[in-house]
Amino acid sequence: MNKRQLQKKRTRSLILESAKQCFMENGFLNTPVSKISSHAKIAHGTLFAHFPTKEALILEVITIEMKKIGEEIQKFAQTSESIEEILVHYLDFLIEEEQFFSVLAKERLFYSNELKRKLIFHESIIRGYFHQILEEENAQNISHCEDITSSLNWLFGVINYYFGLKESFVASGSVISKFKDSILSTFKKIIL
Amino acid sequence: MNKRQLQKKRTRSLILESAKQCFMENGFLNTPVSKISSHAKIAHGTLFAHFPTKEALILEVITIEMKKIGEEIQKFAQTSESIEEILVHYLDFLIEEEQFFSVLAKERLFYSNELKRKLIFHESIIRGYFHQILEEENAQNISHCEDITSSLNWLFGVINYYFGLKESFVASGSVISKFKDSILSTFKKIIL
Amino acid sequence: MNKRQLQKKRTRSLILESAKQCFMENGFLNTPVSKISSHAKIAHGTLFAHFPTKEALILEVITIEMKKIGEEIQKFAQTSESIEEILVHYLDFLIEEEQFFSVLAKERLFYSNELKRKLIFHESIIRGYFHQILEEENAQNISHCEDITSSLNWLFGVINYYFGLKESFVASGSVISKFKDSILSTFKKIIL
Amino acid sequence: MNKRQLQKKRTRSLILESAKQCFMENGFLNTPVSKISSHAKIAHGTLFAHFPTKEALILEVITIEMKKIGEEIQKFAQTSESIEEILVHYLDFLIEEEQFFSVLAKERLFYSNELKRKLIFHESIIRGYFHQILEEENAQNISHCEDITSSLNWLFGVINYYFGLKESFVASGSVISKFKDSILSTFKKIIL
DNA sequence: GATGAATGAGTTTTCATTCAT
DNA sequence: AATGAATGAAAACTCATTCAT
Numbered sequence: 140m141n142k143r144q145l146q147k148k149r150t151r152s153l154i155l156e157s158a159k160q161c162f163m164e165n166g167f168l169n170t171p172v173s174k175i176s177s178h179a180k181i182a183h184g185t186l187f188a189h190f191p192t193k194e195a196l197i198l199e200v201i202t203i204e205m206k207k208i209g210e211e212i213q214k215f216a217q218t219s220e221s222i223e224e225i226l227v228h229y230l231d232f233l234i235e236e237e238q239f240f241s242v243l244a245k246e247r248l249f250y251s252n253e254l255k256r257k258l259i260f261h262e263s264i265i266r267g268y269f270h271q272i273l274e275e276e277n278a279q280n281i282s283h284c285e286d287i288t289s290s291l292n293w294l295f296g297v298i299n300y301y302f303g304l305k306e307s308f309v310a311s312g313s314v315i316s317k318f319k320d321s322i323l324s325t326f327k328k329i330i331l
Numbered sequence: 332m333n334k335r336q337l338q339k340k341r342t343r344s345l346i347l348e349s350a351k352q353c354f355m356e357n358g359f360l361n362t363p364v365s366k367i368s369s370h371a372k373i374a375h376g377t378l379f380a381h382f383p384t385k386e387a388l389i390l391e392v393i394t395i396e397m398k399k400i401g402e403e404i405q406k407f408a409q410t411s412e413s414i415e416e417i418l419v420h421y422l423d424f425l426i427e428e429e430q431f432f433s434v435l436a437k438e439r440l441f442y443s444n445e446l447k448r449k450l451i452f453h454e455s456i457i458r459g460y461f462h463q464i465l466e467e468e469n470a471q472n473i474s475h476c477e478d479i480t481s482s483l484n485w486l487f488g489v490i491n492y493y494f495g496l497k498e499s500f501v502a503s504g505s506v507i508s509k510f511k512d513s514i515l516s517t518f519k520k521i522i523l
Numbered sequence: 524m525n526k527r528q529l530q531k532k533r534t535r536s537l538i539l540e541s542a543k544q545c546f547m548e549n550g551f552l553n554t555p556v557s558k559i560s561s562h563a564k565i566a567h568g569t570l571f572a573h574f575p576t577k578e579a580l581i582l583e584v585i586t587i588e589m590k591k592i593g594e595e596i597q598k599f600a601q602t603s604e605s606i607e608e609i610l611v612h613y614l615d616f617l618i619e620e621e622q623f624f625s626v627l628a629k630e631r632l633f634y635s636n637e638l639k640r641k642l643i644f645h646e647s648i649i650r651g652y653f654h655q656i657l658e659e660e661n662a663q664n665i666s667h668c669e670d671i672t673s674s675l676n677w678l679f680g681v682i683n684y685y686f687g688l689k690e691s692f693v694a695s696g697s698v699i700s701k702f703k704d705s706i707l708s709t710f711k712k713i714i715l
Numbered sequence: 716m717n718k719r720q721l722q723k724k725r726t727r728s729l730i731l732e733s734a735k736q737c738f739m740e741n742g743f744l745n746t747p748v749s750k751i752s753s754h755a756k757i758a759h760g761t762l763f764a765h766f767p768t769k770e771a772l773i774l775e776v777i778t779i780e781m782k783k784i785g786e787e788i789q790k791f792a793q794t795s796e797s798i799e800e801i802l803v804h805y806l807d808f809l810i811e812e813e814q815f816f817s818v819l820a821k822e823r824l825f826y827s828n829e830l831k832r833k834l835i836f837h838e839s840i841i842r843g844y845f846h847q848i849l850e851e852e853n854a855q856n857i858s859h860c861e862d863i864t865s866s867l868n869w870l871f872g873v874i875n876y877y878f879g880l881k882e883s884f885v886a887s888g889s890v891i892s893k894f895k896d897s898i899l900s901t902f903k904k905i906i907l
Numbered sequence: 908g909a910t911g912a913a914t915g916a917g918t919t920t921t922c923a924t925t926c927a928t
Numbered sequence: 929a930a931t932g933a934a935t936g937a938a939a940a941c942t943c944a945t946t947c948a949t
Binding site: 719722723726752757758759760761764 | 929930931932933
């Protein structure tokens with residue numbers, strides 16, 4: 140990669156980082172692109188040279204995060220851990236990136252259908268791993284979850300609920316961390 | 332109440348009804364106040380004579396709906412019904428007003444902290460009824476729910492989840508209706 | 524009409540006048556709406572309260588001018604004047620408003636189809652008067668114009684040509700004035 | 716010419732061809748230079764290495780076309796044909812390149828004075844040929860055109876008029892083709 | 908109390924041009 | 929000579945809120 144391509148990549152990364160920062164602080168909708176460009180110390184137009192629309196930028200930021208979490212889960216899923224262990228890892232990852240996912244939970248439902256669809260696609264990959272493991276555990280009689288899809292709706296439902304109302308549940312720090320044990324034990328009740 | 336006060340009250344009601352209609356169609360954020368006032372066939376400024384800000388109007392619309400549902404629940408709670416029966420009633424009410432609550436679920440988390448806080452306050456009243464009944468059933472050994480608050484988070488979590496992704500779950504008609512049985516049976520697992 | 528309606532009408536007129544001024548100076552496309560509003564000493568948004576889009580404003584400005592000229596022609600057409608006299612009046616009117624029609628001739632073809640269509644509609648009214656008189660003169664054997672439509676295309680063609688290249692033909696003053704006699708005599712050749 | 720100069724010339728031609736293509740499709744103003752460069756498969760900046768501004772490029776594209784038509788006319792003019800024959804050739808040439816000239820007619824008047832002036836210069840060469848032949852025919856008593864310049868204004872006027880309103884006159888195909896006979900016969904009336 | 912005209916800050920996107928590589 | 933990333937001014941339109949009537 141020559142100097143130029145390198146520089147371009149660096150600018151792109153810079154934009155993505157700045158965008159993530161700004162989004163976490165003010166949300167997707169309340170962040171004007173001008174704030175992102177000034178935060179990244181680049182020209183306004185430069186941002187649009189890298190991302191055709193604001194929505195494309197948002198999508199990319201989200202995609203990166205979702206991919207990261209997807210890979211994380213996959214890694215653990217391959218080492219044939221139990222559903223509980225996987226869930227622990229998943230929650231730990233969310234705790235690390237809680238600021239981001241909390242914003243995402245708050246605004247995801249509000250955006251364009253295009254974005255919502257892609258978001259659901261990324262989520263479905265993660266759900267897939269849980270689904271698969273749950274099926275296996277069912278087969279091995281470790282769990283007895285009749286309606287896996289429905290059970291996962293409950294799981295993602297609470298997580299979103301906690302994220303969305305984060306500020307009501309904790310003054311500072313992580314909500315997921317606070318309710319981690321509760322989430323684990325209740326989910327066990329559901330799937331057993 | 333004199334004629335003037337009566338007129339004022341009537342206008343206020345008119346605004347609130349129109350607002351609810353418009354919000355259900357286009358969401359809170361995507362409804363300009365001008366649309367509400369034209370729908371109510373009143374002057375633009377009149378709306379601000381009744382509600383200082385758009386947010387105040389939103390809050391009032393939501394409050395009314397929450398109160399209605401609160402009263403509904405209270406009525407059933409007083410007739411000493413079981414938690415399951417109460418939940419059935421609650422879900423039935425939501426099904427009736429699903430359009431509204433679905434919009435609310437999508438956008439509630441996006442608004443100002445002020446609004447969010449008041450929203451939570453109203454929700455907590457409803458939660459209160461569930462909490463109380465659950466405590467009683469615990470006392471009577473009907474249920475064995477160790478962490479009631481947490482359990483209710485799961486319940487409200489899924490409901491919000493279904494509302495928020497309504498369009499992904501059903502092409503038309505009610506999501507809650509579709510998942511009612513599943514919600515009931517899973518909630519039983521959680522509280523037993 | 525009460526004070527308010529009067530004020531509104533005044534503002535509207537103010538915008539239309541300012542717009543015409545600005546358009547004449549810089550053309551339709553090169554005039555930002557912000558320039559019009561500042562020229563009219565009103566807020567930017569006020570303009571959009573009166574005209575939903577810039578194009579609607581342009582259309583209105585043009586419509587007014589076309590109507591004026593249409594009425595002018597009609598007035599003379601009704602007094603059963605000859606085609607030559609009517610044409611003289613038409614050209615005189617154009618001379619008076621030459622700055623405006625010169626800009627119009629330059630940019631009319633460039634705009635949206637919507638606008639172009641409406642422009643053609645207005646023009647067709649004016650053409651209609653000429654057409655009618657020419658038919659009558661044909662009937663009376665005063666003129667012998669076989670293809671009236673085509674002849675009018677030539678007439679409007681030169682006029683547009685002179686307007687469009689105004690600056691090339693005259694350093695200052697009116698082009699139409701300069702070529703008036705020539706236009707009249709050549710048109711006679713065409714229709715006889 | 717060394718290799719480098721040759722390459723440069725080739726790139727220049729490539730740009731000019733691409734530009735003409737793009738301009739014909741979308742007009743001068745609505746064609747971003749980026750579209751031209753991507754169409755020519757060269758870098759954005761390369762274009763500016765050949766033409767200092769977009770306007771310079773436009774001018775060059777137009778100049779080439781005007782020269783072509785100028786040479787065409789000259790060729791016929793030299794074989795001492797009649798004005799009618801020359802005009803037929805001219806119209807035939809326009810029919811061939813109607814797409815281009817139609818765009819030109821629509822937008823030429825809109826551009827900078829600089830461009831307009833140069834355009835007029837090129838046009839005047841073409842006019843020159845017509846002028847000359849008309850003078851000769853006058854001398855030979857074949858035509859009796861008192862004001863040649865003015866007559867040519869009418870001629871170029873209608874042609875521009877037809878080009879500009881092409882879409883109003885024909886659904887598809889050539890306008891000039893449609894009105895060719897009418898143009899010829901009327902022009903004869905003017906010059907006789 | 909009701910009206911509705913006026914406000915103006917705020918937002919996304921485009922694109923000709925520059926210049927370091 | 930060619931490249932293409934970066935620039936930033938410009939432009940149309942929205943809408944919650946105000947205030948004179």
